[in-house]
Amino acid sequence: MLGYLFDGFGFLFSSMAALALLAGVVLGIIIGVLPGLTATMGIALLIPLTYYVDPGIGLSLLIGLFAGGIYGGSVSAILLKTPGTPAAGATLLDGYPLAQSGHAGKAITIATISSAIGGLIGAIILSFLAPQIAKIAVKFGPPEYVLLGVYGLTMISYVSGGSLTRGLFAGCIGLLISTFGIDPITSVPRFTFGTLNLLTGFELLPILIGIFAMSQAIEGVRDVRTEVKAQVKLTKIGISLKEFVRILPHVVKSAFIGTFVGAIPGTGTDIAAFLSYGEAKRSSKHPEEFGKGSIEGVAAPEAGNNACVNGAMIPMFTLGIPGEAATAVILGGLMVLGLQPGPLLFTEKPEVIYTVFASTITSNLIMIVLGILGARFFAKVLSLPKSVIVAFIFIFSVLGAYSMRNSMFDVLVMAMAGLLGFAFSIIKYPIPPVLLGVILGPLVESNLGRTLLISDGNLTIFFKRPISIFFILIIVATIGQNLYKHYSKKQKNKTL
Amino acid sequence: MKAKQKFGLEIGINTFFIMVVLMMSVVSKNYDFVQGTILGARTFPILVGIFLSLFALVNIAASVVRYRKNEIVSDEKEQLDSDSSPFVRSVQKYRVQYALGLLVCYYLLLLTFGFIISTLIFIPSILFILEYRKPVAVSLVTVIGVALLYIAFKVLLGVPLPQGFLFS
Numbered sequence: 001m002l003g004y005l006f007d008g009f010g011f012l013f014s015s016m017a018a019l020a021l022l023a024g025v026v027l028g029i030i031i032g033v034l035p036g037l038t039a040t041m042g043i044a045l046l047i048p049l050t051y052y053v054d055p056g057i058g059l060s061l062l063i064g065l066f067a068g069g070i071y072g073g074s075v076s077a078i079l080l081k082t083p084g085t086p087a088a089g090a091t092l093l094d095g096y097p098l099a100q101s102g103h104a105g106k107a108i109t110i111a112t113i114s115s116a117i118g119g120l121i122g123a124i125i126l127s128f129l130a131p132q133i134a135k136i137a138v139k140f141g142p143p144e145y146v147l148l149g150v151y152g153l154t155m156i157s158y159v160s161g162g163s164l165t166r167g168l169f170a171g172c173i174g175l176l177i178s179t180f181g182i183d184p185i186t187s188v189p190r191f192t193f194g195t196l197n198l199l200t201g202f203e204l205l206p207i208l209i210g211i212f213a214m215s216q217a218i219e220g221v222r223d224v225r226t227e228v229k230a231q232v233k234l235t236k237i238g239i240s241l242k243e244f245v246r247i248l249p250h251v252v253k254s255a256f257i258g259t260f261v262g263a264i265p266g267t268g269t270d271i272a273a274f275l276s277y278g279e280a281k282r283s284s285k286h287p288e289e290f291g292k293g294s295i296e297g298v299a300a301p302e303a304g305n306n307a308c309v310n311g312a313m314i315p316m317f318t319l320g321i322p323g324e325a326a327t328a329v330i331l332g333g334l335m336v337l338g339l340q341p342g343p344l345l346f347t348e349k350p351e352v353i354y355t356v357f358a359s360t361i362t363s364n365l366i367m368i369v370l371g372i373l374g375a376r377f378f379a380k381v382l383s384l385p386k387s388v389i390v391a392f393i394f395i396f397s398v399l400g401a402y403s404m405r406n407s408m409f410d411v412l413v414m415a416m417a418g419l420l421g422f423a424f425s426i427i428k429y430p431i432p433p434v435l436l437g438v439i440l441g442p443l444v445e446s447n448l449g450r451t452l453l454i455s456d457g458n459l460t461i462f463f464k465r466p467i468s469i470f471f472i473l474i475i476v477a478t479i480g481q482n483l484y485k486h487y488s489k490k491q492k493n494k495t496l
Numbered sequence: 497m498k499a500k501q502k503f504g505l506e507i508g509i510n511t512f513f514i515m516v517v518l519m520m521s522v523v524s525k526n527y528d529f530v531q532g533t534i535l536g537a538r539t540f541p542i543l544v545g546i547f548l549s550l551f552a553l554v555n556i557a558a559s560v561v562r563y564r565k566n567e568i569v570s571d572e573k574e575q576l577d578s579d580s581s582p583f584v585r586s587v588q589k590y591r592v593q594y595a596l597g598l599l600v601c602y603y604l605l606l607l608t609f610g611f612i613i614s615t616l617i618f619i620p621s622i623l624f625i626l627e628y629r630k631p632v633a634v635s636l637v638t639v640i641g642v643a644l645l646y647i648a649f650k651v652l653l654g655v656p657l658p659q660g661f662l663f664s
Contacts, residue, residue, distance in 0.1 A: 052653050165554045172548035173513060176520070176541065183537035188527050190537050191520060221595040224626050387626035388637055391619055394599070395645065398606070403655045408607055411658075415599065426497060427506040445540045457533050 005127060008354030012362060016053070017060040021359050024064020025366045029374075031065070032072020033381045034389065035082045037216070039069025040326045044212040045393070047205060047333040048400035055337045056355035062333055063356060066326055067119055067363040070269055070309050071371065074111040074302055075378050078104060079234065087269035087305040090277040094290060094297030101293050105235040105375070106243075110295050111302045112371030113244070114251045118303025119364035121255035122262070122310030127357040129263075130346075133318040137343035142450040143462050147471035149444035152321040154478045156433040164486055166429045173420075174437020175444075177202055184442065185449035197409040206401040206410040207438055208332045210417025211431050212325070214397040218422040220390035234379045237372055239295075247299035250280045258304035262311020268324040269305040269312075276304025310360055317353065318343060322439065325432040331439060336404070499568040506559045510552040517545035587625055594625050610660030615642050 012018050024046075031042040042065050050058025073085030077092035078099045091111060098107040140148065156171040180191045181201025192198040254276035261272040280300030281290045290297045313330075315321045320342035322328035334341045345353055371378075401414035424431050455461035462468045497505075520541055529536035562568050580588070587594055598621055605614035619638040628634065649655040 048655070049653060052655055163555075163558070165551045165558070169510070169513075169548060169551035169555055172544055172551060175544040176513075176516070176548060179520075179541040179544065183527075185535055186528060186530060186537050188537040190527070190541070191523060193523075218592060218595065221626060222592050224591070385628055387623055387628035390626055391622045391637075392641065394602075394622060395615060395618070395641075398602070399611075399645070399649060399655075399657070402658055403649070406656050408603070408658065411603065411606070415603070419596075423505060423509055427502055427509065429506075429509075441540075441544075448540070449535055452533065452535055453530070457535075 004350050004354040005357060007351060008356070008358035009362075011056055011351060011355045012060065012358045015057060017057045017355060017359065018362070020053070020057045020061040021064040021363055022366055024061040024066075025068035025363055025370060026374075028065035028068020028070075029072035029075070029367075029370065029378055030381050032069040032085050032088075033075045033378050034384070034386075035076050035080065037389070037393075038085055038212075038326075039066050040329050041213045041216050041393075042069055043326060043329045043333065044209050045396045045400055047208065047329075047336055048403045050333060051336060051404055055339060055349075055352050058337060059334070059352065059356050060359040062330055063359045064363045064366070066330065067306065067309055067360070067367060068370075069326075070305055071112070071115040071119075071302070071367055072378065074115065074298075075108060075375075076382060078107045078111065078298075079379060079382065085269070087273050087308075088301075089270055090273040090301035090305075091298055093277065094292070094294045097291070097293035098295070098298060102235060103293070104233065105237040106239055106295070107298050108234070108375050108379075109237050109239050109372060110243075110247060110298045112368060112375070113239070114247065114254075114299040114302040115306040116364045116368035116371070117248075117251050118255040118258055119306035119309060119367065120361060121252065121303075122259040122307030123357070123360035123364060125256075125259045126310040126313055126360060127354075130314050130318050130353075130357075133314065134343040134346040137318050138347065140343065140467065141465070142447040142454065143465055144467045144471065145447040146444055146451055147462065147468055147475065148319060148321065149440045149447065151471055151475050151478070152319075152440045153436065153444070154475055154482075155321070156436055164482065167433045170424070170430055171433035171437040174434040174439075175441040176437075177207065177434075178438050178441025179445070184446035185453075197407065202413055202438075203404060203410055204332050204438060205336050205404050206414035207417045208329055208435065209397050209400045210414040210419075211421035211434060212329060213393055213400070214414060214418025215421025215425060215431070217390050217393040217397065218418060219425055220386065220393065224387055224390065234376060237375050243295055247296055250276075250284070250296045250300045251303040253279065253283075254300040254303035255307040258307030259311035261304070262308035263314045269308045269326075272308035272311075273301035273305040276300040306364070313356075313360070317341060317345065317356075320443070322436065325435070328432060328435045328439060332435065335439070497571050499563070499566075499570045502568050502570075503559060503563045507556055510555045510559075514549050514552050517549050520545060588627075591625055595622065598622055598625065606658045606660060608660050608662055610663050611657040612642060612646065614658075614660070615645070 012021070028039060028042060031037045032039060043062050046061060046065060050061055070085060070087050073083050073088030074091045074095065077083040077088040078095035081092055081096040083089045083092055095107045095111065153171060156167045178201065180198055182199065183190050189199055257276050257279060258272040261275060277297060277300050280296050281287050284290065284296050286294065312324060312327045316327045316331055320331065322331045331341050339345060339349060339352065397414060397418065398411055401410045402408065404410065421431050451461060462472065524538035524541060527537035598618070602614055602618045605617060616638060619641060620634050623634050650657055
């Protein structure tokens with residue numbers, strides 16, 4: 001395995017992949033810095049570009065953007081008191097007070113160092129743990145894949161926000177979208193209405209760009225007047241050795257918390273950040289400083305959320321299950337590049353997967369250099385006019401949707417998906433479940449068909465295989481836990 | 497957006513997808529099953545459709561309850577610039593609708609004239625809607641933006657751009 005990892009580094013530095021990674025981190029930080037723009041949206045917009053290059057290069061770009069995007073959110077959290085991404089929500093609790101007291105440069109340095117160390121630890125865990133999980137997952141047959149898909153769909157309950165039925169409704173829309181095109185069992189062209197455009201179903205990319213980028217651009221039009229300006233000035237960058245020693249234990253601990261949280265599908269970088277913050281406050285020698293500009297309060301959430309980025313890739317690469325929106329989009333990107341995420345990726349395309357691992361490790365090293373040397377530049381990004389950014393998101397969305405098949409039909413699909421995403425944002429329906437449904441629909445349907453053909457329609461096949469039984473147990477546990485959570489939340493609301 | 501409009505939108509979206517399910521079940525009625533099984537091209541869509549309709553009905557019911565309890569809140573009204581012309585005020589008031597209309601025009605322009613001409617028209621128009629109206633800056637953003645996009649996509653990456661039927 002180490003040999004493959006070295007090969008991954010070899011490919012990374014002997015090709016354009018290193019440059020793509022650097023570009024990804026820079027773009028990611030810029031996107032993350034700007035409030036209202038998310039790493040998810042950035043990844044969705046860049047996937048079309050990766051289609052024209054080697055998968056290793058394309059994925060390096062996306063990995064860099066993901067890591068940079070999560071880190072970039074901390075800059076606006078510190079300087080504007082507005083987290084650029086939800087993951088930076090915990091960072092502003094101490095980052096902004098620290099900046100207000102004249103230490104904005106120190107706060108950004110701590111955020112940078114902590115993000116990089118946290119991400120690095122997460123990336124190393126990912127590189128060593130993922131292949132071991134893939135070895136188990138390679139034994140899966142059709143029944144296990146059905147249950148894996150169903151387990152993935154239970155993640156809808158986690159990404160649904162307030163209402164479970166809204167999330168399930170959105171997930172069903174995604175599943176329904178996935179049924180267009182040729183049926184995997186009978187090869188009947190389904191719901192094609194005689195048009196060749198629908199013979200292979202709806203392409204994933206236009207839907208992805210529509211619901212994550214186009215909808216955000218339309219929201220940008222609505223909220224164009226809500227631009228925020230920097231409240232504090234960036235001061236001297238850097239921290240003392242004593243301060244570094246003080247934050248280091250919290251950074252390491254948060255990195256493990258973040259990776260573990262990320263590896264659980266349905267969680268996210270924001271949860272990892274707040275859990276890390278809470279743990280740092282609990283174990284700090286100076287808990288009274290938290291909320292008033294504690295350096296540990298900046299370090300812990302930043303290490304946690306960047307480690308979480310890598311943790312979230314463990315189920316995505318090994319099982320093909322996206323845990324949250326950004327990994328769902330990267331998963332979509334893998335599929336667009338013709339790679340089927342899951343255990344077979346480790347045996348069929350080890351060069352790609354280990355290049356990705358090498359990229360995750362390297363992106364954190366790039367981030368530390370860029371974050372410190374480029375802090376002043378990234379702070380200036382905050383003064384970019386929002387109107388111009390929104391205008392170009394529209395154009396990138398159109399070009400991205402068009403570029404895969406050179407089809408204006410795909411542009412139309414993207415626009416429709418964008419409208420759906422915007423409408424959902426108005427009525428507060430969650431949008432990530434739609435993508436989960438689109439991605440997991442074919443996996444569940446085709447394997448369910450195969451399973452029932454193998455077993456002559458006998459459903460007991462699911463209870464005769466140990467891995468299937470394991471999945472049934474965790475599905476039941478997940479559903480049970482969610483029902484309990486929703487029930488207790490309702491009870492709590494009633495008593496208030 | 498007013499609470500009543502949000503309520504209408506929520507009911508509309510849920511009803512629309514119930515209609516889609518009904519339409520799909522009608523369209524798929526002639527799809528064959530694998531002999532002796534319930535497996536066929538319509539099995540999975542119908543199964544999903546049933547669940548979708550159930551969730552949509554629950555959502556509609558929940559929305560009616562929330563509306564009656566006044567739990568759906570209106571968005572804050574944006575202040576319009578009183579010293580601008582009626583057209584500018586109308587753009588301000590219906591900014592999203594104007595932008596959506598402009599997107600439809602952009603799509604039609606792309607079909608007709610291709611990427612370069614359409615985008616040269618689209619960028620200043622959308623910037624006007626987005627209240628970015630400095631003539632020199634808008635001109636620079638438009639020309640440099642289109643040039644950079646053309647170079648990045650067409651020249652460097654070899655990605656084809658929409659040509660439009662007039663030039664294809």
